[in-house]
Amino acid sequence: xxxxxxxxxxxxxxxxxxxxNYFESVLIHQKYYNPPVDFSGLARAVxxxxxxxxxxxxxxxxxxxxxxxxxxxxxxxxxxxxQDYLIFGNAYLEKVKNPFGDVIRLNTPLAKYVRRGTEKNKxxxxxxxxxxxxxxxxxxxxLKQPDVNQEIYGLPDYLAALQSAFLNESxxxxxxxxxxxxxxxxxxxxxxxxxxxxxxxxxxxxQLKQAKGRGNFKNLFLYAPDGKENGIKVIPLSxxxxxxxxxxxxxxxxxxxxxxxxxxxxxxxxxxxxxxxxGDVEKAGKVFFxxxxxxxxxxxxxxxxxxxxxxxTFTPYELLAE
Numbered sequence: 221x222x223x224x225x226x227x228x229x230x231x232x233x234x235x236x237x238x239x240x241n242y243f244e245s246v247l248i249h250q251k252y253y254n255p256p257v258d259f260s261g262l263a264r265a266v267x268x269x270x271x272x273x274x275x276x277x278x279x280x281x282x283x284x285x286x287x288x289x290x291x292x293x294x295x296x297x298x299x300x301x302x303q304d305y306l307i308f309g310n311a312y313l314e315k316v317k318n319p320f321g322d323v324i325r326l327n328t329p330l331a332k333y334v335r336r337g338t339e340k341n342k343x344x345x346x347x348x349x350x351x352x353x354x355x356x357x358x359x360x361x362x363l364k365q366p367d368v369n370q371e372i373y374g375l376p377d378y379l380a381a382l383q384s385a386f387l388n389e390s391x392x393x394x395x396x397x398x399x400x401x402x403x404x405x406x407x408x409x410x411x412x413x414x415x416x417x418x419x420x421x422x423x424x425x426x427q428l429k430q431a432k433g434r435g436n437f438k439n440l441f442l443y444a445p446d447g448k449e450n451g452i453k454v455i456p457l458s459x460x461x462x463x464x465x466x467x468x469x470x471x472x473x474x475x476x477x478x479x480x481x482x483x484x485x486x487x488x489x490x491x492x493x494x495x496x497x498x499g500d501v502e503k504a505g506k507v508f509f510x511x512x513x514x515x516x517x518x519x520x521x522x523x524x525x526x527x528x529x530x531x532x533t534f535t536p537y538e539l540l541a542e
Contacts, residue, residue: 252335252344252352253372259308259332262376266307269385271474272378274488275481276306282513286534287520293531297328301363302520304331309365309374312343313523314355326531329360336362336372361526363519381480388473391466484508502539509537 266273280302289295293313305311308331316325333346343360344352364374471493478485484504485492492498517534524530 251339251342252337254335255310255373256367256370256375257379262308263332265382265385268382269388269473269477271388271477271488271490272381272385272481275378275478275483276303278483278487279306279481279512279516282509282537283516283520286513286517286537288533288535290531292323292527292529293326293523297326298532300328300330302516304328305363305365305374305516305519307376308332309367309376310334311363313361313363313526315359315361315527317359323527326527329355334360361523363522378477378480381477384473384476384480388470388477391469391473395466482508482512505539506537509540513537 266276280299283302284295284299287295287298289298297313301311301313310331312329312331312334314327314329315323316327318324329345335344335346335352337343337354341358341360343355343362345355346352365376367373367375474490478488484498484501484507486498486501486504487508490498498504520532523532
């Protein structure tokens with residue numbers, strides 16, 4: 221009798237096919253356009269791989285360390301805007317006016333739920349029960365990362381690395397399932413010598429069942445009376461650990477993710493595996509700021525142009541101050 225097994229509870233953060241279901245298509249849904257990719261999928265994908273989430277956080281933190289805001293745009297609202305822009309390639313600001321028409325505050329509606337209207341300068345916020353809130357005309361600023369296929373929404377530039385992020389996640393989940401099921405200690409007990417009493421065979425199988433903790437991978441008992449030589453054999457299953465490509469998959473997919481985000485590994489706390497290391501972290505930080513963060517600063521200055529006053533200014537980056 222052979223006992224079967226199934227993997228346990230760990231599951232992916234999303235179905236990896238869902239996020240690209242309607243890639244490169246912008247469909248009109250009544251009063252607004254649907255985004256070209258699933259924004260809910262992009263939001264969940266942030267947690268699919270630690271390097272993907274960490275790279276986004278590094279960009280946001282370095283950028284925010286140089287930002288100065290005013291009372292019109294609280295720092296928390298600016299941080300939400302930066303985070304939305306990095307994750308979705310879209311970010312929004314809403315003017316809140318007093319009865320006299322003066323702007324008294326800038327809010328950041330969640331980009332995941334904001335939709336561009338089919339009418340000019342119209343935006344909608346999706347709410348519960350398939351309802352939407354319509355923003356006042358000309359009250360919303362749309363900051364977007366340009367896309368080559370359409371001009372309604374922006375798209376983040378890390379999309380090419382999402383498959384690598386999902387592969388990284390799948391490798392981790394497989395290894396978790398493997399250990400949760402106890403496969404690292406599982407084996408096949410192959411017995412060919414006949415036993416006079418069949419109850420002895422049943423007792424042996426019962427003892428094997430109880431030999432491991434609950435939820436672990438089961439030992440497999442194969443009884444073939446009058447078989448060939450070597451009456452009892454123990455065939456370990458744990459050798460599969462040495463043969464899988466876990467480390468290679470993790471490292472290769474990590475490199476793909478870092479290449480898409482263009483974040484130096486030493487800024488993310490990654491431990492080098494070579495003797496030479498990753499090089500001078502300070503130099504890497506300076507180059508990263510000039511090549512990646514400075515363009516983001518210039519992008520945020522579009523807010524000042526839209527509003528007509530400076531609500532976002534920048535201080536020198538500490539590593540470049542000298």
